Amino acid sequence: MSDCVQKTEEFLKRRGIDPATVDMEHLLNTFLSEMEKGLRDEHASSLKMIPTYTTVVSEILKNEPVIVLDAGGTNFRTCLVTFDTEGTAHIEDFRKVSMPGVKKEVSAEEFFSTFANEVERLIDKSDKIGFCFSYAASITADHDGIPLVFSKEIKAPEVIGKPVGATLLQELARRGYDVSNKKVAVLNDTVATLLAGQSAKREVPYSGYIGFILGTGTNTAYVEENSSIEKLGLQDSGSQIINIESGNFDFCPSELDREFFNATKAPQQYHLEKMISGAYLGPLSTLVIEKAIEDRVLSDTFKARFSKLGGINTTVMSNYLEMPFNHEYELVACCEGNKEDAVSLWMIIDALIARSAKLTAANLAATILKSGAGTDPRVPVCINADGTTFYKTEYLKKYTEYYLHTHLQLARRRYYRFVHIDDSPTIGAAIAGLSL
Structure with missing residues (x-):
């Protein structure tokens, strides 16, 4: 067994997958440098550092309703939100429909008509609208958002370049509503997640x-x-x-990563995202496992079984770490009868997740350092973390906290707390709308 472990460790170091091969000091300095360059000129950095003109308010407005719109993925959600005297958000009259442009291409008129249809039932409830718009958009000084590009699921080319807040109000005015006092705050889901952290119960x-x-x-x-x-x-x-747009951070720790990037859409973009996020961890692990087969770390029997899977996703790799003896899992079945395969595979997947956690910790550590906050241990930085990959991938959150504790708290005396706020996009959009 010791030979198997040694052989796997050597493979992980040689291929640049062992998290120890990532120099945290260099990574932090590079991330901070890219942040600085992005604040000077977004075209000179892999981090766009997009200004949002949105501020953190000292206190959330209580007992005043705000209309909330949430356009993200393939769904468009609308509701009314009110914060009570204790700061607890109450979500009412919630409704969800498909985003326009999912099933077929739509005109700008059809696009905003769908939005207006959903807003009409709430229009008399508030003059303030918080709009979480989770697509690439530039934010203007008057808190509007101008779409730059849509993901492939949304087909609405005429909408590109149109201010979504102002155009929505124009459509409502065309329908006869008085919008003279209506104000719209447009923000993306990450900014909304930050604002939602304000609503966290705290000690x-x-x-x-x-x-x-x-x-x-x-x-x-x-x-x-x-x-x-x-x-x-x-x-x-x-x-x-x-809005850092941190997924686009330009960092390539190994030749294997370069090979993986080259096999993806836009090989020169979103390097950090392609090493840590749910859409890519599975495909990356597939490539690493194939290299382990090529390097004779995993057996020919495993090779034959694994080839039938046609690749794995992030859930499958996480399941193996969680229950490595559950024979209903595909990767467990691939290792059946060969303990060395089972141990090597566990070490490979664990290393990939640990490296992802180290990269995640570097992102968060650099962000906290750049913010200047968290110097007093009694008054930490609130990290509102959202996303199923972070919480559901086995060991990812645990390892991230380890690297943060080591490289941020112990080494740099910066302090933080994680929180998880349900419905963060909705709550954050409500806070933004109320601050208008």
């Missing part, structure tokens, strides 16, 4: 807020001083939330 005050999503994809948001956002040239002393 201590927080010195700062981070919004973090690790699901199918990944992104991070934090609060930055306006004076540090050189590309805006602002002179005031305030601050605003920055």
Whole structure:
């Protein structure tokens, strides 16, 4: 068994999968440097550092309803949200429909008509609208959002370049509604996740807020001083939330990663996302396992069985770590009768998840360091983390916390707490809308 373990360890180091092969100091410095460059000029950095003109309010407005819209993935959700005197969010009149443009291409008129149809039942309930728009969009100083591109699920090319808040109000006005007092705050889901952290029940005050999503994809948001956002040239002393677009961080730790990137759409983009997120961890692990077969770490019998699977996803790799003796799982069946295969496979998948956790921790650590918050252990940074990959992938959250504790808390004396707020996009959008 010791030979099997040694052979696997050597393979992981040689191929750059062992998390120890990632230099945390270099990674943190590189991430921070990219953040600085992105604040000066987003075209000079892999991190766009998008200003949102959205601020963290000192107190959430109580007992005032706000209309909330949530356009994300293939669904469009609408509801009314009110925070009670205790700060608890109450979600009412919730409804979900398909996003326009999912089934077929739609015009801009059809697109905004669908939105207006859903808003009409709520229009008289509030003059404030919080709109979580989870597609690539630039945010304007008046809190509107201008779509830059839609994911392949949404087919609405005429909408690109149109301010979604203003155009929605125009459609409602065309229908005869008085929108003269209506205000819309548009924000993306990561910024909404940050704001939702404000609603967390707490035993201590927080010195700062981070919004973090690790699901199918990944992104991070934090609060930055306006004076540090050189590309805006602002002179005031305030601050605003920055959408980092952290999944696009340019980092390639090994030749194997380069091979994987080259096999994906847009090989030069979203490197961090392709090493840590749910859409890619499974395919990446498939490639690593194939290399382990090629390097004779795994047996010919395993090779024959594994080839029949046609690749694995993130859930399948996580299941193997969780229950390595459950023969209903495909990877367990691949190792049947060969203990060395079973141990090597466990070590390979565990290393991939541990490396993902180290990269995730570097992202969060650099963000906290850049924020300047968390220096007092009594007043930590609130990290509102969302996404099924982060919470459901075996050991990922545990290992992330280990690397953060080691490299951020022990090495740099910065302090933080994780929270998980249900319905974060809805609650964050409500807070943004109420702050108008």
